[in-house]
Amino acid sequence: MYHQYYGLKEAPFSIAVNPRYLFMSPRHRDALAHLLYGVGAGGGFILLTGEVGTGKTTINRCLLEQLPDDTDIAIILNPALDSLELLASVCDELGIDYAGEASSLKTLTDKLHAFLLANHARGRKTVLLIDEAQHLNFDVLEQIRLLTNLETNHEKLLQIVLIGQPELASLLQRPELRQLNQRITARYNLEPLNLEETRAYIRHRLQVAGLTADRELFPPAAVRDIHRLTRGIPRLINVLCDRALLGAYGQNKGRVERSMVATAAREVMGEEGVQRPPSRLGWALAVVVLLGLAGTAWWWLGQPRGWQRQLPAQVAVEAPAVVTTPPAQQPEPEPEPESEPEAGQQAWNMTSAAAGQLLWRLQAPAAVAPPEPCPAQPMHGLGCYREQVQTWDALLAYDRPLVLELITPERFRAAAVLLGLSGQQARLATADGGVVEVSLRELAGLWQGDFYLLWQVPDGYRAPLALGDRGPAVAAVARLFAALDNQPRALAESQFNRALQSRVELFQRAHQLEADGVVGVRTLLKLNEQLGIDPSRAQSEELL
Incomplete structure (x- = not known):
C-alpha cells in the first residue's frame, strides 16, 4: 500500500524476522x-x-x-x-x-x-x-x-x-x-534501544526498503514520541511506525506528524499503552503550585528564628537555600589581539627526524627514539604503521598523534606532527612543545597524503592472524578481546579458533572495517583505541 507512495520497494516495518533488515545496535x-x-x-x-x-x-x-x-x-x-x-x-x-x-x-x-x-x-x-x-x-x-x-x-x-x-x-x-x-x-x-538507537533503527529499515538518503519520513519530534511510546522495543517500533506511515499515506502527507503517531499509538496499543504528555492545563496547575511553595518558603525565611523554633517538631521544615542572582556586570573588554609571532616561533614545519623524535616522545616518553623515525621492526613494544590516504576525512579514523610527511615549495622533505582536526583547521605540535592551529588549505599545498603513526604491538605479533594460526600473538589478541568484553577467560589460547574469528568479524563490522575475520594492523589499531592502550590525540596534547 503506502510503500509505493513513498518510493519504497517494500513495507519496511514488517514484524517478520528478515535478515536483510538486521540492525545490530x-x-x-x-x-x-x-x-x-x-x-x-x-x-x-x-x-x-x-x-x-x-x-x-x-x-x-x-x-x-x-x-x-x-x-x-x-x-x-x-x-x-x-x-x-x-x-x-x-x-x-x-x-x-x-x-x-x-x-x-x-x-x-x-x-x-x-x-x-x-x-x-x-x-x-x-x-x-x-x-x-x-x-x-x-x-x-x-x-x-x-x-x-x-x-x-x-x-x-x-x-x-x-x-x-x-x-x-x-x-x-x-x-x-x-x-x-x-x-x-x-x-x-x-535492554531496549535508547533514543539515538531508535532513530538509527528507523532510518536503517527505511533505507533497506529503498528510501533515498535525501528524504525524511519521520522528523525528530515524531521519533522522540515513538521512542517514548514504545520504550525503545524494536517490535513495538515496527508496529507503531507501520501504522503511522499508513495514517500519513491516508492523509496524503509527505512525512509522519506527531498527531499521526499519537493516533497510531491509540490504534495499536490502546489507551492504556499511550502515555499522554501533561496538558497545558496540567502544566499551568504545576506552575501555580510551585509558585505557591516558593512564596511560602520566602515568607518562612522572613520570620524571626525564635518563632520558627516554637513550632512543633512535626511541622518544622528545613529552610531551602536561597539562590541569589548577582548584579549585572559590565562586559569585560575584548583582549587586544596578540602580535604575530616572529618567524620560527611556531616551528610546526620540522625536519623528518625532528618530527619522528617528537612522536616517539609523545608515545613513549621513557624510551630512546630510534635513528630511523619509522623502523621496520617494533622497538620498545611500538610498531610503526605507514599509509597513504587521499582526504583529510580518512585521517579522522586514527584517533592518535601521527606524522604528516610534507614536501616544501622548494621540494625539500619536511614533516608535521598532527594532533587533531577541527573544521578547516589542523592542530599541530611545535618543536618547542606547544600546539598551534594551521589551516588545512595551507597544509594541503605541502601534504601528498603520506603519514605514519606508532602503536602498541601485541606480544609476538609480526603478521596478520587468521583462522588456524598458532602462537603467543594469538593468545595476546584473544586476551585483548577478553579485556574489551570484560570477560575473565579468553576465547582462544594458542590457536586462532572459530570462536575468536567470529568475535573479530563482529568487532570489524561494528567499526566499519572489512569483516574478514583476519586480525591485521587496522583491526589492532581500532582495538587498541577502544581499550585506551595507545594515547589519543587529546592525551597527547596534555603531554605537550
Missing part, C-alpha cells in the same frame, strides 16, 4: 559477544534475557550463523515439556535413534551421553538452545542441569543456551535452583 553486539564467549568457554550455561520484542530472536540467528562448522545444535522452541519429552526432543534434534527401546529418563540420558562422547572424539561440539525458557518448570530445569554433568576430565560435553524474558533470571535466583545458577558462565540482559 551496540547492545545487540555486546549480547552476541557474550554468547560467543559462552559457547567458546567449553561448558556450562549461557543466559540471554530481554523483554518481549527487544531482539532476542535476532541475536539467536546471528549466533547460529556464527557457530563453527564443527558444531551440532539442538533447538527447542516449545519448552512446555516434561523432563522425558525434553530429552526425547533433544535426541530427535541431534538425530539420536532410540526407537524400539523403552523410553525412560535413563535410556535417553545414556543415548545422549554416548552421542556426546562420540562427538567429542570426532572433535565436534554440541550445543542445546532452549527458547522461551521462562516457561520451564522446576523439574525440567533440574533435568537440564543434570545434563551438564556429562563431561570428560577436561571439559563439559554439552553447552546449553537458555533464552527467555527477564523473569527467567528471577526464576534462577530461587534457592532450589542455585546449583544451576552457579553454572552460568555468561549472561546478558538485552
Whole structure:
C-alpha cells in the first residue's frame, strides 16, 4: 500500500524476522559477544534475557550463523515439556535413534551421553538452545542441569543456551535452583534501544526498503514520541511506525506528524499503552503550585528564628537555600589581539627526524627514539604503521598523534606532527612543545597524503592472524578481546579458533572495517583505541 507512495520497494516495518533488515545496535553486539564467549568457554550455561520484542530472536540467528562448522545444535522452541519429552526432543534434534527401546529418563540420558562422547572424539561440539525458557518448570530445569554433568576430565560435553524474558533470571535466583545458577558462565540482559538507537533503527529499515538518503519520513519530534511510546522495543517500533506511515499515506502527507503517531499509538496499543504528555492545563496547575511553595518558603525565611523554633517538631521544615542572582556586570573588554609571532616561533614545519623524535616522545616518553623515525621492526613494544590516504576525512579514523610527511615549495622533505582536526583547521605540535592551529588549505599545498603513526604491538605479533594460526600473538589478541568484553577467560589460547574469528568479524563490522575475520594492523589499531592502550590525540596534547 503506502510503500509505493513513498518510493519504497517494500513495507519496511514488517514484524517478520528478515535478515536483510538486521540492525545490530551496540547492545545487540555486546549480547552476541557474550554468547560467543559462552559457547567458546567449553561448558556450562549461557543466559540471554530481554523483554518481549527487544531482539532476542535476532541475536539467536546471528549466533547460529556464527557457530563453527564443527558444531551440532539442538533447538527447542516449545519448552512446555516434561523432563522425558525434553530429552526425547533433544535426541530427535541431534538425530539420536532410540526407537524400539523403552523410553525412560535413563535410556535417553545414556543415548545422549554416548552421542556426546562420540562427538567429542570426532572433535565436534554440541550445543542445546532452549527458547522461551521462562516457561520451564522446576523439574525440567533440574533435568537440564543434570545434563551438564556429562563431561570428560577436561571439559563439559554439552553447552546449553537458555533464552527467555527477564523473569527467567528471577526464576534462577530461587534457592532450589542455585546449583544451576552457579553454572552460568555468561549472561546478558538485552535492554531496549535508547533514543539515538531508535532513530538509527528507523532510518536503517527505511533505507533497506529503498528510501533515498535525501528524504525524511519521520522528523525528530515524531521519533522522540515513538521512542517514548514504545520504550525503545524494536517490535513495538515496527508496529507503531507501520501504522503511522499508513495514517500519513491516508492523509496524503509527505512525512509522519506527531498527531499521526499519537493516533497510531491509540490504534495499536490502546489507551492504556499511550502515555499522554501533561496538558497545558496540567502544566499551568504545576506552575501555580510551585509558585505557591516558593512564596511560602520566602515568607518562612522572613520570620524571626525564635518563632520558627516554637513550632512543633512535626511541622518544622528545613529552610531551602536561597539562590541569589548577582548584579549585572559590565562586559569585560575584548583582549587586544596578540602580535604575530616572529618567524620560527611556531616551528610546526620540522625536519623528518625532528618530527619522528617528537612522536616517539609523545608515545613513549621513557624510551630512546630510534635513528630511523619509522623502523621496520617494533622497538620498545611500538610498531610503526605507514599509509597513504587521499582526504583529510580518512585521517579522522586514527584517533592518535601521527606524522604528516610534507614536501616544501622548494621540494625539500619536511614533516608535521598532527594532533587533531577541527573544521578547516589542523592542530599541530611545535618543536618547542606547544600546539598551534594551521589551516588545512595551507597544509594541503605541502601534504601528498603520506603519514605514519606508532602503536602498541601485541606480544609476538609480526603478521596478520587468521583462522588456524598458532602462537603467543594469538593468545595476546584473544586476551585483548577478553579485556574489551570484560570477560575473565579468553576465547582462544594458542590457536586462532572459530570462536575468536567470529568475535573479530563482529568487532570489524561494528567499526566499519572489512569483516574478514583476519586480525591485521587496522583491526589492532581500532582495538587498541577502544581499550585506551595507545594515547589519543587529546592525551597527547596534555603531554605537550
